Amino acid sequence: MITTISADGTEVRALDSGQGPTILVVHPGMDDGSSWQKVTAVLAREFRVLTVLRRQYRRDITKSAPASIADEVADIKALVESVGKPMLVVGHSSGAVVALEALAALPTSFIGGVLYEPPLRIDGPVGGAALLSAQAAIAAGKPGKAMQIFTRDMVGLPEWQAGLVRMFVGASPKMRRLAPRQMDDNTALEQLGLRLDLYEQIQAPVLLVGGNKSPAHLRRRLDVLARTLPRAERHVLRGQGHSANRRAAEPLARVIAEFHAATIQTGPGSGASSRGTTS
Known part of the structure; x- marks a missing residue:
């Protein structure tokens, strides 16, 4: 476990495993960080993997109001500053929206991002x-x-x-x-509202991951994000839906590791734009 302090004084906690280049995982909703254990165990063979324990889901934090996305981005800011070097951020579902906001707010903190089906707003309300x-x-x-x-x-x-x-x-x-x-x-x-104008400014390479069996609205959101981000790539998880972290940990970890390697080779500031789809 690694801990630090966020801007508002809240303790930030992250599970810490493995050694090597750092990958930060932002877990999905209805989770306490455990749903990504299988993926992080694979990644930890060659990476240091930090899984931030999102304050939205921590039972030890008593609150009078729900945490905002900005609160969770502030927690990530404190965490990456404590590590002291850029890293790859990986977000899943609502955690991918948090990761996307972190990419926009902290452009020098990340070499890139992997976003697995973020339920971001593309037109009307999310709920x-x-x-x-x-x-x-x-x-x-x-x-x-x-x-x-x-x-x-x-x-x-x-x-x-x-x-x-x-x-x-x-x-x-x-x-x-x-x-x-x-x-x-x-x-x-x-x-959070509609944020596509902000996401157009993200210059880091981003891999957009989705399952071909996922609900159609998640695929549509990825389509919009692929057109919005300057350096977006797509990867389709064949035979998977929204829970490949549980059902296909090895393939998902391999996708993340390969994107990390490609990002390091091309460099986060190369300016190259890729809008292809892989599977």
Whole structure:
């Protein structure tokens, strides 16, 4: 574990494993950092891997209001400053939005980024009415119902899968604890608004990763981001959806390692632009 202090005095924590060039992982929602353990174990064979424990999901932090994306970027800023050298940032789902914002806010801190299906806003609200319904379910003490609404109406899972999520969350103390934080995370994404003009200014190379079995709206968001970022590449995870970190850890780690190697070879300031798609 590595710790440092963020700008507002909050302690920043990150899991620390391996040795070598540094990769920073920003984990997805409904998670405490553990969902990327398999990927980080593979990467740690040749890299130092820091997995920031996002304050949005930390039980030890008591708060009167949800953490904002800016709060989480400030935590990343403190962490990269404590390490003292540029690194590759890898973000997944809402964590990929945090990573994207960090790339924009801290241009000298990263050699590049890998973004796995960020649910960024591309037109209308990210959650809208569905988020309000899910928040109402949380307020009523029904985290399973809230997650059913979230996974069906915001993530885009079919009804039967969302029903299974409801049962799983209801039966898991850990998931019941995380569900309100997921709604806070969605609120933070909603409040962030449309940021494509800002992302047009990111000069670091970025690899956009998505599964060919993921919900269509996530692929559309990647399409928009690919057209927006000056130095974007695409990689399609064949046979995978939004959870390749759990189901295909070795291939996903290999994609990250290969992009790190290519980024080091070309250099973060080369100015080259790539908008191709690999698979």
